[in-house]
Amino acid sequence: MNTQDYSKFQELSPFELKDKLIEIAASASERMMLNAGRGNPNFLATHPRRAFLRLGDFSVEEAERSYSYLDSGFGGLPDKEGMLLRFENFIHRHEDRDGTTFLRAALSYAKDQLGIHRHELLHEMVAGFLGCNYPVPPRMLTHAEKIVGAYLGKEMFGSEPQQGPFSVFATEGGTAAMTYIFQTLKANGLVKQGDKVALGTPIFSPYLEIPPLPEYDMPVVDIRMEEGADWQFSDAELAKLEDPDIKIFCIVNPSNPPSVKLSPDDLDRVAAVINEKRPDLFVVTDDVYGTFADDFVSLFAKCPRNTLCVYSFSKYFGATGWRLGVIALHEDNVFDTALTALSEDTKKELDWRYSSLTTAPREIRFIDRLVADSRAVALNHTAGSSTPQQIQMMLFALAGLLDRDDRYKNAAKSLIRKRFNTLELNMGVKPHREPEDVNYYTLINLQHLSGRLYGDAFADWFVANKKGYDFLFRLAEETSVVLLPGKGFEVVDASARVSLANLTEAEYAKIGAFARKVISEYHDEYAGQQG
Structure with a gap:
C-alpha cells in the first residue's frame, strides 16, 4: 500500500489539483486514465x-x-x-x-x-x-438578444410569471460573466475593500477565490447548505444575509458540486429574506445547470430587482469550447438604483471614467457599464462577443425553444441519471435520489460511504486518520481515476466530486468498482490495526 504524504497539495484550487492528479493517473501507461474530475460533457446538441x-x-x-x-x-x-x-x-x-x-x-x-x-x-x-x-450593438446583436432572452424566460422562470423586461449581455462563457460582474461592481464604487460577500456553499471554487484577491479584499461569509437536508438552507444560515455589511450574495443553483436545486420552499424562503429584509442586496445567481433540473425556477424570477442571472450554454448543449455565456438583468434593478445613490464625488469620478462614451455618463445603465468595463471603457466600440459565436448561441437558444416535447432535455437528464445509478450500484450501495437532485455531478461523502459499506466504527477511523484526501491520490495512482476534492468547493465532510457528464456508463461502473476497492483496502488497514 502506498504511504506517500500528499498533504502538501491540500491548499491547491481543485482545478489546479486536477492537473497533479492527472499527472499521477497518467503515469501508469498500462491503464487508461478515467477523468471524472471536470464537468465538460461528452454529449452535445447536433x-x-x-x-x-x-x-x-x-x-x-x-x-x-x-x-x-x-x-x-x-x-x-x-x-x-x-x-x-x-x-x-x-x-x-x-x-x-x-x-x-x-x-x-x-x-x-x-x-x-x-x-x-x-x-x-x-x-x-x-x-x-x-x-x-463589429458586434452592433456591442452588448448583443438585436435579434439574438431577443431570442436568447426568450430562451432564458422559458428556462429560468418555469411556471412563474415574468416580472418586466430584462436585458442580456453576451459574454465569453460564464467565467467571463463572473469576472465582469466583480470588475464593474468595484469600478463603480458599489463594493469596496472590506465589504462582505456571502456565498451559498458548497459552490464552484472561483466564487471562493475571487473575493480574497488583493484588488477586492472582500471577506467571505458562508451561507451553508445542509447535506442532511438535501443541500438546502436552514433559517439560521439565511439569517446571516440580514447583515448590512454583506453587499453581494452569490449562489450556484443547482449547486456545484452537490448538483441539487433549491426546493420550491427553500427558494421562497431565500426570496423572502432578500425581498423583505435585504431589498438592497446584490444577488448573483449562476444557473448553468438549471436546464438539467425538473421544474426549475431561478432566483432571477423570484427576486427580479436584486438578481443578476449568469447562464452558460456550455453544459446543456455540450459547447464548452464555444465560450457562450450571458448576463441578464431586469430593467428595474437595485444595481441602477445604487448608482443613483452614490456620493457626488464618486459620481464625478465615474463621469470622467465613462466620458468618452456619452455626454450623459450618469445615464449609462449598470449592464452597459459591464460591457464598457469588459473592454477597459476606451474600447467599448469594439466590445461584445464575436458575431459567429452569437449566431451559434442564438441557434442553441432556438433549439431549446423549438424542443416543445422536451425530447433533447429528457434525453440529457435520463443520460446523467442512469450514470448516477450505475456509479452507486458499483460502489456497493443502493441508488437514492431526492426530488431536487439533478445529478450532473455527484458528491461522494467518503465518511458516509465507508459507514454504509463497513459500519460506523470504520467510518470514524476513516475520518480520524484523515483518509479522505489521501483517497483521491490513491485512487489516481492505483486505478488512474481522477476525481476532485469536495474541500475545494467548501464541502465540510471528506468527499469527492464526480462529474457524471463526461465518461461512458461502462467507465462509471469502473469508477464505482475502483472506489469500493480503495475503501476496502483502507478497511483492511483498519482491521489489521484492530487485531
Missing part, C-alpha cells in the same frame, strides 16, 4: 450545429454575389434586398439536408412567437455568421 453549417453555406453564397468578377476568392457584404427569397430557393435546393428544416422552423418561430420579421432576422444571421462587421 441539430443547431447542423443548422449553423447550412447557414454558413448560404451566407458564403450571399457574400459571393459581389466581386465575383475579380476571380480571387473575393466576396462582399450581404445584401438584404431579396435575401429572403434567395434563402427560400436555397432551402428548396437543399431540402434533404439536415439543418435546413431547423432554419426554416427557426425563422417561422421567431416571426410567430417573437414578432421578429424573417428578413431582418435572416440578415442578422447571415452577417453574423460571416463575421464581417
Whole structure:
C-alpha cells in the first residue's frame, strides 16, 4: 500500500489539483486514465450545429454575389434586398439536408412567437455568421438578444410569471460573466475593500477565490447548505444575509458540486429574506445547470430587482469550447438604483471614467457599464462577443425553444441519471435520489460511504486518520481515476466530486468498482490495526 504524504497539495484550487492528479493517473501507461474530475460533457446538441453549417453555406453564397468578377476568392457584404427569397430557393435546393428544416422552423418561430420579421432576422444571421462587421450593438446583436432572452424566460422562470423586461449581455462563457460582474461592481464604487460577500456553499471554487484577491479584499461569509437536508438552507444560515455589511450574495443553483436545486420552499424562503429584509442586496445567481433540473425556477424570477442571472450554454448543449455565456438583468434593478445613490464625488469620478462614451455618463445603465468595463471603457466600440459565436448561441437558444416535447432535455437528464445509478450500484450501495437532485455531478461523502459499506466504527477511523484526501491520490495512482476534492468547493465532510457528464456508463461502473476497492483496502488497514 502506498504511504506517500500528499498533504502538501491540500491548499491547491481543485482545478489546479486536477492537473497533479492527472499527472499521477497518467503515469501508469498500462491503464487508461478515467477523468471524472471536470464537468465538460461528452454529449452535445447536433441539430443547431447542423443548422449553423447550412447557414454558413448560404451566407458564403450571399457574400459571393459581389466581386465575383475579380476571380480571387473575393466576396462582399450581404445584401438584404431579396435575401429572403434567395434563402427560400436555397432551402428548396437543399431540402434533404439536415439543418435546413431547423432554419426554416427557426425563422417561422421567431416571426410567430417573437414578432421578429424573417428578413431582418435572416440578415442578422447571415452577417453574423460571416463575421464581417463589429458586434452592433456591442452588448448583443438585436435579434439574438431577443431570442436568447426568450430562451432564458422559458428556462429560468418555469411556471412563474415574468416580472418586466430584462436585458442580456453576451459574454465569453460564464467565467467571463463572473469576472465582469466583480470588475464593474468595484469600478463603480458599489463594493469596496472590506465589504462582505456571502456565498451559498458548497459552490464552484472561483466564487471562493475571487473575493480574497488583493484588488477586492472582500471577506467571505458562508451561507451553508445542509447535506442532511438535501443541500438546502436552514433559517439560521439565511439569517446571516440580514447583515448590512454583506453587499453581494452569490449562489450556484443547482449547486456545484452537490448538483441539487433549491426546493420550491427553500427558494421562497431565500426570496423572502432578500425581498423583505435585504431589498438592497446584490444577488448573483449562476444557473448553468438549471436546464438539467425538473421544474426549475431561478432566483432571477423570484427576486427580479436584486438578481443578476449568469447562464452558460456550455453544459446543456455540450459547447464548452464555444465560450457562450450571458448576463441578464431586469430593467428595474437595485444595481441602477445604487448608482443613483452614490456620493457626488464618486459620481464625478465615474463621469470622467465613462466620458468618452456619452455626454450623459450618469445615464449609462449598470449592464452597459459591464460591457464598457469588459473592454477597459476606451474600447467599448469594439466590445461584445464575436458575431459567429452569437449566431451559434442564438441557434442553441432556438433549439431549446423549438424542443416543445422536451425530447433533447429528457434525453440529457435520463443520460446523467442512469450514470448516477450505475456509479452507486458499483460502489456497493443502493441508488437514492431526492426530488431536487439533478445529478450532473455527484458528491461522494467518503465518511458516509465507508459507514454504509463497513459500519460506523470504520467510518470514524476513516475520518480520524484523515483518509479522505489521501483517497483521491490513491485512487489516481492505483486505478488512474481522477476525481476532485469536495474541500475545494467548501464541502465540510471528506468527499469527492464526480462529474457524471463526461465518461461512458461502462467507465462509471469502473469508477464505482475502483472506489469500493480503495475503501476496502483502507478497511483492511483498519482491521489489521484492530487485531
